[in-house]
Amino acid sequence: MPITDWPEQERPREKLLARGPGALSDAELLAIFLRTGVRGKSAVDLARELLTRFGALRTLLEAGRVEFCESPGLGDAKYVQPPAVLEMARRHLQENLTRGDALTNIDETRAYLTACLRAYRHEVFGCLFLDNRHRVLAFEELFRGTLDGASVHPREVVKRALAHNAAALIFAHNHPSGVSEPSRADEQITLRLKEALALVDIRVLDHFIIGDGRAVSLAERGIL
Numbered sequence: 758m759p760i761t762d763w764p765e766q767e768r769p770r771e772k773l774l775a776r777g778p779g780a781l782s783d784a785e786l787l788a789i790f791l792r793t794g795v796r797g798k799s800a801v802d803l804a805r806e807l808l809t810r811f812g813a814l815r816t817l818l819e820a821g822r823v824e825f826c827e828s829p830g831l832g833d834a835k836y837v838q839p840p841a842v843l844e845m846a847r848r849h850l851q852e853n854l855t856r857g858d859a860l861t862n863i864d865e866t867r868a869y870l871t872a873c874l875r876a877y878r879h880e881v882f883g884c885l886f887l888d889n890r891h892r893v894l895a896f897e898e899l900f901r902g903t904l905d906g907a908s909v910h911p912r913e914v915v916k917r918a919l920a921h922n923a924a925a926l927i928f929a930h931n932h933p934s935g936v937s938e939p940s941r942a943d944e945q946i947t948l949r950l951k952e953a954l955a956l957v958d959i960r961v962l963d964h965f966i967i968g969d970g971r972a973v974s975l976a977e978r979g980i981l
Contacts, residue, residue, distance in 0.1 A: 760788075760799050760800060760801060769781060769785040769786070769788050769789050769800075769801065770789055772785065773785075773789065783804075783808055783814045784801055784804040784805045784808055785801060785804070786814075787804035787807065787808065787814065787817070788800035788801040788803070788804040790838060790839075790842065791803060791804060791835060791838070795829060795831075806828070807828060810828065817839070818839045818842075818843060819839075819843075819876045820839070822836050825839075843872070843876075846872060847869070847872045847873060860887060860891045860892065860893060861891070863963075863974065863977075866885070866927065866963075866965075867965060867971070867972045867974070869896075870883070870885070870896075870927075870929040870965050870967060870972065871965075871967050871972050873896065873898075873929070874898075874929055874930065874931040874967050875931055875967050875968075875969075877931055877933065878933050879901060879902060879907075879933060880901070880902040880907040880930060880931060880932070880933060881898050881900070881901050881902075881907065881930060881931055882898070882899055882900040882901075882902075882907045882909050882928070882929075882930040883896060883897060883898045883899060883928070883929050883930065884896070884897055884899055884914065884917065884918075884926055884927070884928055884929075885926065885927040885928075885929070886917070886918060886921040886923040886926060887923060887924060887925040887926065887927065887962070888922070888923065888924055888925075889924035889925070891925060891962075894921045894922075894923055895921055897917060899913065899914060899917060900913075907930065909946050909950070911949055911950050911953035911954075912953070914926075914950055914953070914954070915953055915954060915956075915957060915959075918954060918957070918959050919957065923959060924958075924959060924960065925959065925960040925961070925962050926954065926959060926960070926961050926962065927961075927962050927963045927964070927965070928947065928950065928961065928963070928964040928965070929964065929965040929966075929967060929972070930943075930964075930965075930966065930967065931966075931967040931968070932966060932967065932968045934968070935968045935969035935970075936968050936969075937966045937967060937968030937969070937970055937971070937972055937973045938966070938968075938973065939964075939966045939973055939975060939978070939980070943964070943966060943975075944975070944980055947961070947964045947975055947980065947981065948980075951981065961981060962976065962981070963975060963976040963981060964976070964980075964981065
């Protein structure tokens with residue numbers, strides 16, 4: 758049965774308008790996103806099938822082009838929508854950080870860095886550069902590694918911090934395993950970087966470890 762034949766209060770679009778996006782299931786949200794179904798399947802049916810195939814909404818949104826388009830009726834027109842939405846979300850979070858105010862909301866910082874790094878299947882180490890009022894100057898991905906880790910070079914971090922005329926930094930890197938618990942190596946490199954940057958009067962405010970759940974803050978853990 759096409760969605761247009763459903764009771765109005767059960768149609769995803771009308772349901773969202775009446776009750777807000779939080780009232781919708783993953784399949785209903787995805788159906789709005791897909792807009793149309795395929796022959797013999799409504800957008801909701803297609804969304805449920807995709808979620809079953811990929812196992813989770815996040816896995817679906819981060820799927821590669823070939824993998825996504827293997828499903829019947831799905832081509833480039835639908836594939837380009839997930840990365841576009843994810844990029845809009847990242848830019849929205851970035852705007853919250855770069856609007857000119859001092860950076861004081863740790864949850865906004867955590868959300869932005871998670872959006873930047875969580876999807877990678879290899880380890881990536883990034884840095885948020887801040888001025889002396891803790892306003893965001895820039896975010897850069899500095900080092901990339903394998904599933905086992907990335908080589909982080911303090912000298913390169915110092916060079917980039919000086920290039921941005923930064924007064925403070927926040928580090929972040931992802932754990933492709935999905936486990937956000939910091940390792941001993943994570944703690945050691947953070948302290949090495951802190952010592953190197955202290956020589957040029959640049960402070961390290963935090964280091965976020967990003968996995969599948971809530972990103973872990975080393976500052977909250979008392980390590981910094």
